[in-house]
Amino acid sequence: xxxxxxxxxxxxxxxxxxxxxxxxxxxxxxxxxxxxxxxxxxxxxxxxxxxxxxxxxxxxxxxxxxxxxxxxxxxxxxxxxxxxxxxxxxxxxxxxxxxxxxxxxxxxxxxxxxxxxxxxxxxxxxxxxxxxxxxxxxxxxxxxxxxxxxxxxxxxxxxxxxxxxxxxxxxxxxxxxxxxxxxxxxxxxxxxxxxxxxxxxxxxxxxxxxxxxxxxxxxxxxxxxxxxxxxxxxxxxxxxxxxxxxxxxxxxxxxxxxxxxxxxxxxxxxxxxxxxxxxxxxxxxxxxxxxxxxxxxxxxxxxxxxxxxxxxxxxxxxxxxxxxxxxxxxxxxxxxxxxxxxxxxxxxxxxxxxxxxxxxxxxxxxxxxxxxxxxxxxxxxxxxxxxxxxxxxxxxxxxxxxxxxxxxxxxxxxxxxxxxxxxxxxxxxxxxxxxxxxxxxxxxxxxxxxxxxxxxxxxxxxxxxxxxxxxxxxxxxxxxxxxxxxxxx
Amino acid sequence: xxxxxxxxxxxxxxxxxxxxxxxxxxxxxxxxxxxxxxxxxxxxxxxxxxxxxxxxxxxxxxxxxxxxxxxxxxxxxxxxxxxxxxxxxxxxxxxxxxxxxxxxxxxxxxxxxxxxxxxxxxxxxxxxxxxxxxxxxxxxxxxxxxxxxxxxxxxxxxxxxxxxxxxxxxxxxxxxxxxxxxxxxxxxxxxxxxxxxxxxxxxxxxxxxxxxxxxxxxxxxxxxxxxxxxxxxxxxxxxxxxxxxxxxxxxxxxxxxxxxxxxxxxxxxxxxxxxxxxxxxxxxxxxxxxxxxxxxxxxxxxxxxxxxxxxxxxxxxxxxxxxxxxxxxxxxxxxxxxxxxxxxxxxxxxxxxxxxxxxxxxxxxxxxxxxxxxxxxxxxxxxxxxxxxxxxxxxxxxxxxxxxxxxxxxxxxxxxxxxxxxxxxxxxxxxxxxxxxxxxxxxxxxxxxxxxxxxxxxxxxxxxxxxxxxxxxxxxxxxxxxxxxxxxx
Numbered sequence: 001x002x003x004x005x006x007x008x009x010x011x012x013x014x015x016x017x018x019x020x021x022x023x024x025x026x027x028x029x030x031x032x033x034x035x036x037x038x039x040x041x042x043x044x045x046x047x048x049x050x051x052x053x054x055x056x057x058x059x060x061x062x063x064x065x066x067x068x069x070x071x072x073x074x075x076x077x078x079x080x081x082x083x084x085x086x087x088x089x090x091x092x093x094x095x096x097x098x099x100x101x102x103x104x105x106x107x108x109x110x111x112x113x114x115x116x117x118x119x120x121x122x123x124x125x126x127x128x129x130x131x132x133x134x135x136x137x138x139x140x141x142x143x144x145x146x147x148x149x150x151x152x153x154x155x156x157x158x159x160x161x162x163x164x165x166x167x168x169x170x171x172x173x174x175x176x177x178x179x180x181x182x183x184x185x186x187x188x189x190x191x192x193x194x195x196x197x198x199x200x201x202x203x204x205x206x207x208x209x210x211x212x213x214x215x216x217x218x219x220x221x222x223x224x225x226x227x228x229x230x231x232x233x234x235x236x237x238x239x240x241x242x243x244x245x246x247x248x249x250x251x252x253x254x255x256x257x258x259x260x261x262x263x264x265x266x267x268x269x270x271x272x273x274x275x276x277x278x279x280x281x282x283x284x285x286x287x288x289x290x291x292x293x294x295x296x297x298x299x300x301x302x303x304x305x306x307x308x309x310x311x312x313x314x315x316x317x318x319x320x321x322x323x324x325x326x327x328x329x330x331x332x333x334x335x336x337x338x339x340x341x342x343x344x345x346x347x348x349x350x351x352x353x354x355x356x357x358x359x360x361x362x363x364x365x366x367x368x369x370x371x372x373x374x375x376x377x378x379x380x381x382x383x384x385x386x387x388x389x390x391x392x393x394x395x396x397x398x399x400x401x402x403x404x405x406x407x408x409x410x411x412x413x414x415x416x417x418x419x420x421x422x423x424x425x426x427x428x429x430x431x432x433x434x435x436x437x438x439x440x441x442x443x444x445x446x447x448x449x450x451x452x453x454x455x456x457x458x459x460x461x462x463x464x465x466x467x468x469x470x471x472x473x474x475x476x477x478x479x480x481x482x483x484x485x486x487x488x489x
Numbered sequence: 490x491x492x493x494x495x496x497x498x499x500x501x502x503x504x505x506x507x508x509x510x511x512x513x514x515x516x517x518x519x520x521x522x523x524x525x526x527x528x529x530x531x532x533x534x535x536x537x538x539x540x541x542x543x544x545x546x547x548x549x550x551x552x553x554x555x556x557x558x559x560x561x562x563x564x565x566x567x568x569x570x571x572x573x574x575x576x577x578x579x580x581x582x583x584x585x586x587x588x589x590x591x592x593x594x595x596x597x598x599x600x601x602x603x604x605x606x607x608x609x610x611x612x613x614x615x616x617x618x619x620x621x622x623x624x625x626x627x628x629x630x631x632x633x634x635x636x637x638x639x640x641x642x643x644x645x646x647x648x649x650x651x652x653x654x655x656x657x658x659x660x661x662x663x664x665x666x667x668x669x670x671x672x673x674x675x676x677x678x679x680x681x682x683x684x685x686x687x688x689x690x691x692x693x694x695x696x697x698x699x700x701x702x703x704x705x706x707x708x709x710x711x712x713x714x715x716x717x718x719x720x721x722x723x724x725x726x727x728x729x730x731x732x733x734x735x736x737x738x739x740x741x742x743x744x745x746x747x748x749x750x751x752x753x754x755x756x757x758x759x760x761x762x763x764x765x766x767x768x769x770x771x772x773x774x775x776x777x778x779x780x781x782x783x784x785x786x787x788x789x790x791x792x793x794x795x796x797x798x799x800x801x802x803x804x805x806x807x808x809x810x811x812x813x814x815x816x817x818x819x820x821x822x823x824x825x826x827x828x829x830x831x832x833x834x835x836x837x838x839x840x841x842x843x844x845x846x847x848x849x850x851x852x853x854x855x856x857x858x859x860x861x862x863x864x865x866x867x868x869x870x871x872x873x874x875x876x877x878x879x880x881x882x883x884x885x886x887x888x889x890x891x892x893x894x895x896x897x898x899x900x901x902x903x904x905x906x907x908x909x910x911x912x913x914x915x916x917x918x919x920x921x922x923x924x925x926x927x928x929x930x931x932x933x934x935x936x937x938x939x940x941x942x943x944x945x946x947x948x949x950x951x952x953x954x955x956x957x958x959x960x961x962x963x964x965x966x967x968x969x970x971x972x973x974x975x976x977x978x
Contacts, residue, residue, distance in 0.1 A: 006525035009518070010499060013506065021510070025700040026718035029498070032756070033714075036495035040529065211514040225522075229515035267521070 001073065005267040007041045009225035016223045016231045020215045046081060065262070065270045068452040073269040075148070082131050091124050095396050102395035109385035111366050114395075119362040121397035122355055129356070139356045142400030146276040147407065149454035152353065154467075155403055162406070162469045163346050167376055169476060170340055172486040174329055174378070179322035179483075183315050189241040193307040197241070198234055198248040200303060205286060206439045207232075207252050208259055220247040222283075224258035226266060241308075242324055246287050253286030254279060256439060260447025275455035276401070280408025281415060282442070288338045288409075289416045289475065290438070294321045295431035325483055329377035331386045339476055342409060343376045348391070348402040356399060411459055413472035415446065418463040490562065494756040496530045498714035505712045505720045509704045535570060554751070554759045557941040562758035564637070571620050580613050584885050591884035598874035600855050603884075608851040610886035611844055618845070628845045631889030635765040636896065638943035641842065643956075644892055651895070651958045652835050656865055658965060659829055661975040663818055663867065668811035668972075672804050678730040682796040686730070687723055687737040689792065694775060695928045696721075696741050697748055709736040711772075713747035715755060730797075731813055735776050742775030743768060745928060749936025764944035765890070769897025770904060771931070777827045777898075778905045778964065779927070783810045784920035814972055818866035820875045828965055831898060832865045837880070837891040845888060900948055902961035904935065907952040 011034060018030050044050070054077065057070045098117035105114035129141035139152045195216075202214055212230035224230040232251040237243045257279060265271035273279040290296055297317040304320075305312040327337045333344040351368055354360035360368060369388040374380050381387030393401055419441050420426050429437050445462035452458075456467055465471075477488050500523060507519050533539075543566065546559045587606035594603035618630035628641045684705075691703055701719035713719040721740040726732045746768060754760035762768040779785055786806040793809075794801040816826045822833040840857055843849035849857060858877040863869050870876030882890055908930050909915050918926050934951035941947075945956055954960075966977050 002521070003525050003529075006522045010503065010522050010526065013503065014499065017502065017506070021702065023698070023700050023702055023718055025697070026714065029715045029717050029755075032491070033495045033499050036492050037499065040492075208514070209512070211512050213510065213512055225515065226518045228518050229512055266518070 001069065001269060002267040004041060004044060005269075005271075007037055007044075009229075011037050011041070012223050013225050013229075013231075019217045019219075019221070020231075020233060042080075045077060051077065051081075065265055065268070065450075065452050069265075069268040069270040072451055076269070079132055079144075082133070083128060084131070087124065087128060087131065091121075091128070091397065094120050094124055098395040098397070099392070102389065102392065106385050106389045109383040109389070111384040111388055114389065115362050115365075118365070118394050121394065122362060122399070125397050125399050126356065137357075139353055139400060142356070143403065146401050146404050147455065148275055148451075149456060150275070150277070150403075150407070155349070155407075156353070158410075158467070158469060159346050159349060159403070159406065162342060162410075162473070163376070165469065165473045166339065166343055166476075168489065169473075169480070169486075170327070170329060170343065170377065173327045173339065173480060173484045176484045176486065178328065179326050180319065181323045181326060183311065183319070184240055184242065184323055187311045188238050189308060189311065191236045191238055194236050194238075194241045194244045197304060197307045198244050201245060201248050201300070202232070202252050202255075204300075204433055205249065205252050205256065205290075205435050207255050211259055212255055214248070214251075220251050222251040222254035222258065224255070226271070227259050227261050227263065230255045230258045246291060246324070249291040250283040250287040253283035256286070256442070257282040257447050260443040261450040262448040265450045265452070270452050271450045274449070274451045274453060274458055275407075276404035277407030278411060278446070278455040278458070280404055281411035281459075282446070284338075284408050285412040285416055285442075289412055290430060290435075292321075292324050292338070293427070293430065294318065295427045297321045297324075298431050299433040322483060325479070327480065327484070329379050331373075331379065331381050332390055338409070339480060340377060342406045345402050345406040347372045347376065349406070352399045352402065407455075407467075410467060410469060410472050411455070413475045414459060414463050414465060414467070415442070416475075417471045418445070418465075490558065490758060491756040493530060493533060494758075494760075496526055496533075498718075500526050500530070501712050502714050502718075502720075508706045508708075508710070509720075509722060531569075534566060540566065540570075554754055554757070554939075554941050558754075558757040558759040561940055565758070568621055568633075571622070572617060573620070576613065576617060576620065580610075580617070580886065583609050583613055587884040587886070588881070591878065591881065595874050595878040598872040598878070600873040600877055603878065604851050604854075607854070607883050610883065611851060611888070614886050614888050615845065626846075628842055628889060631845070632892065635890050635893050636944065637764055637940075638945060639764070639766070639892075639896070644838070644896075645842070647899075647956070647958060648835050648838060648892070648895065651831060651899075651962070652865070654958065654962045655828065655832055655835075655965075657978065658962075658969065658975075659816070659818060659832065659866065662816045662828065662969060662973045665973045665975065667817065668815050669808065670812045670815060672800065672808070673729055673731065673812055676800045677727050678797060678800065680725045680727055683725050683727075683730045683733045686793060686796045687733050690734060690737050690789070691721070691741050691744075693789075693922055694738065694741050694745065694779075694924050696744050700748055701744055703737070703740075709740050711740040711743035711747065713744070715760070716748050716750050716752065719744045719747040735780060735813070738780040739772040739776040742772035745775070745931070746771040746936050749932040750939040751937040754939045754941070759941050760939045763938070763940045763942060763947055764896075765893035766896030767900060767935070767944040767947070769893055770900035770948075771897075771935070773827075773897050774901040774905055774931075778901055779919060779924075781810075781813050781827070782916070782919065783807065784916045786810050786813075787920045788922040811972060814968070816969060816973070818868050820862075820868065820870050821879055827898070828969060829866060831895045834891050834895040836861045836865065838895070841888045841891065896944075896956075899956060899958060899961050900944070902964045903948060903952050903954060903956070904931070905964075906960045907934070907954075 014030065014034060014037070022030060054070060054074045058074060062070065094117070098114075098121055101114050101117045105111060125142060126138055129138035132141040132144070134141040137152045143150050143152060199214065203209060211228045212232065214232045214234060216235060217233035218235065220234045222230065222232045232255050234244050234247045234251060257273065261271045294317065297320045301312070301315065301317040301320050305315070325337070327339045329340055330336055333341065336344055347369070350372070351360065351365065354368075355362065366384050366388045370380050373387070419438055422441055423429070423437050426438055429435070446458065449458055453461065460466060481487055503519065503523060503526070511519060543559060543563045547563060551559065583606070587603075587610055590603050590606045594600060614631060615627055618627035621630040621633070623630040626641045632639050632641060688703065692698060700717045701721065703721045703723060705724060706722035707724065709723045711719065711721045721737075721744050723733050723736045723740060746762065750760045783806065786809045790801070790804065790806040790809050794804070814826070816828045818829055819825055822830065825833055836858070839861070840849065840854065843857070844851065855873050855877045859869050862876070908927055911930055912918070912926050915927060918924070935947065938947055942950065949955065970976055
């Protein structure tokens with residue numbers, strides 16, 4: 001277990017290096033190194049002796065975290081050996097061709113040239129789902145990769161309910177005037193000062209800089225070798241510094257989770273996130289629920305002013321708060337605000353489900369996409385480049401990943417509601433820049449448990465409530481009602 | 490071969506990361522990762538099947554570079570399997586204890602507390618030399634690790650001759666007034682500007698920044714995953730920028746060698762340096778023979794002035810040239826100039842040899858050290874911290890490494906003499922900042938060959954001459970004669 005975990009960490013570090021430090025001409029040799037390590041990993045992971053050992057330990061009288069490690073490793077191994085090598089290779093080849101085709105298709109706004117690739121990946125993923133096994137719902141088998149324990153039958157009604165609540169809220173807000181954002185868009189923001197302020201934010205949210213670091217990359221991401229080595233990245237846009245600030249808070253939220261796993265789980269299959277949705281709940285909690293709150297900007301606006309004295313002259317915390325909570329139906333998911341964002345996800349979820357169930361042909365994807373955009377957001381993509389071709393996920397064949405984003409948002413609201421109950425001075429602390437009480441509560445209730453429990457069970461333990469849409473919807477109305485002067489029907 | 494080479498590259502990258510990027514709290518987990526990769530490496534490297542394959546290929550009709558790869562891998566493997574696991578472990582344990590003891594001993598200037606460690610390491614290295622095998626001279630077996638093909642019987646008279654020529658030169662120079670260095674020591678040099686100029690130097694010497702990078706670390710070093718990924722470091726001292734500039738040129742020289750191995754050798758045992766001495770010849774060539782020449786500073790002094798307009802006002806290339814060629818007997822090897830430097834090495838070589846032959850007891854090391862310092866450099870260390878305890882090498886048990894530094898200096902002078910013959914406008918090019926002709930000549934004659942030939946044979950091919958001290962001694966007199974107004978007896 002230790003050896004395999006070390007190998008995984010090393011692969012993670014090399015991937016981080018590739019995106020941040022590696023000189024460009026090293027790309028090919030890096031692919032060789034990664035391929036060598038990955039094949040060593042798979043060789044060791046599929047040794048029959050490992051199955052014997054895991055079988056011996058399954059059901060043995062072990063401490064809870066060791067039982068979880070055995071359970072998680074057994075599950076992953078069982079799933080791995082079910083996929084024939086032929087399918088592994090075919091998938092890898094199809095992905096690599098599809099990514100190149102997607103880049104071209106997106107540039108040329110030409111879905112037709114990409115369609116055969118997505119069709120092939122869909123077929124292969126269906127085959128993979130059947131190899132993994134399911135009880136009639138193939139999507140369940142894919143979902144299990146990212147969200148262990150979660151079922152489509154649980155998600156579908158939950159997401160439908162969420163959609164029914166979001167559409168009227170978005171419509172109500174869209175009828176109101178937007179906040180004043182001229183101080184952001186009308187200025188140039190020095191990259192160096194953005195970087196310095198981003199690091200202050202990261203330290204302010206109690207990210208341990210002795211056990212991690214932040215660098216720049218084309219797309220922000222977080223990756224962690226282990227609790228003592230968590231690597232985050234952000235990007236700097238001189239025309240909008242809040243891109244860097246919120247991506248710092250977002251990746252910092254992931255980072256706090258990674259730094260918070262109990263040390264006793266180190267190098268076992270019980271460390272790491274319980275699910276991608278739970279991981280996302282931690283990034284969203286810091287980015288949106290904390291980072292887009294008024295108390296947060298009451299503390300940080302004066303600090304931002306010291307870095308940008310001219311641009312920020314006379315800009316109040318209230319003005320920042322309004323500007324960073326601008327809600328507007330838009331075409332691109334990754335640029336969407338926290339209200340409309342989930343409608344982008346639910347669209348993708350429903351299309352994926354229809355595809356996987358054979359109810360939708362890949363040829364009909366653009367039409368289905370555009371129709372749903374009109375229904376839910378009231379806008380139509382002018383071309384497929386800003387529509388069905390905008391995400392890289394399907395060119396990886398990653399069906400089943402999108403729901404984790406919305407699950408993250410739902411979990412985050414439920415978790416924060418419990419934190420507010422447990423910590424009566426939470427918002428007063430945030431207003432004073434004191435983030436440690438919240439971080440400690442999250443660490444105790446969520447982070448330290450790693451993957452000892454399934455995500456939904458862990459959140460239930462922490463919040464005392466079943467997964468539902470209410471906390472998130474309540475949060476949105478409480479925040480955007482006053483901001484946009486709208487009220488619940 | 491490919492897998493093992495990839496593993497080595499990855500170990501190199503992780504070690505680079507450890508010295509440059511890794512957050513401090515990750516030290517323990519990094520040790521775990523490295524240990525896992527190293528044991529995987531050794532497991533694969535010692536598989537009996539590998540020996541069979543190598544035996545099959547030995548003597549087979551293969552292209553020259555593949556024959557070299559088989560030869561090099563066979564040699565390394567034969568040596569590896571000769572060392573019993575017990576000795577490997579004992580050495581690792583003794584080294585790790587000795588390094589800690591050395592740090593304390595150096596701080597406390599207390600050789601007695603370190604002496605048992607060096608005695609133990611000496612014993613273990615003698616045992617290792619016997620296990621590897623030799624023809625009566627144990628030192629040969631150790632030398633082979635760093636300088637394949639080189640023998641003590643070849644080095645001893647060569648080094649004695651060198652010493653006999655260096656001592657009078659140093660004495661003659663020491664009787665002369667030192668150059669004016671007030672513009673260096675009397676000013677503070679901005680770290681940012683030093684960094685920018687260092688990168689210009691690196692590009693100026695034709696180091697390919699698309700296939701490598703430079704960062705900062707506590708001690709400058711170079712490490713290369715392969716020809717497309719060469720990583721250099723330097724350090725910045727605000728009181729003396731030439732420390733950063735010459736370490737950039739030094740590591741850059743190593744880097745050009747690493748970038749220059751023929752692509753067809755990639756991932757085989759024929760890529761990499763032919764010896765540590767040859768590697769050092771490339772760093773010394775750029776640092777000293779080129780980087781401390783007058784034509785070099787005729788080009789670079791105006792460029793340095795653009796970074797430090799105030800400090801460099803009125804400082805001529807001739808003044809820089811004189812200042813950076815300051816020769817003075819001093820206590821510390823790593824701070825020594827290029828004339829006295831080799832006397833520090835020859836001292837260590839002779840002591841190591843006496844230790845290894847059982848002619849000197851570790852208890853008598855400080856006295857032997859100090860006596861030789863008096864003889865050769867005319868100075869006595871005030872305490873062992875600045876004497877016998879100054880280097881980390883013996884706490885690693887690295888007997889046999891020091892000679893490679895002096896071999897590097899000898900090779901560098903011989904190689905440059907040939908380059909001057911082949912390139913009549915070499916110094917005119919340097920004066921114009923045009924380094925590509927020299928780099929191309931080095932690449933053709935030295936770099937591209939990797940470890941296809943033994944170092945001494947390769948240099949003989951490139952220079953047409955046997956290894957000797959004359960080119961280096963001639964170089965020193967030609968340079969320092971006019972600088973210090975001294976002449977050869």
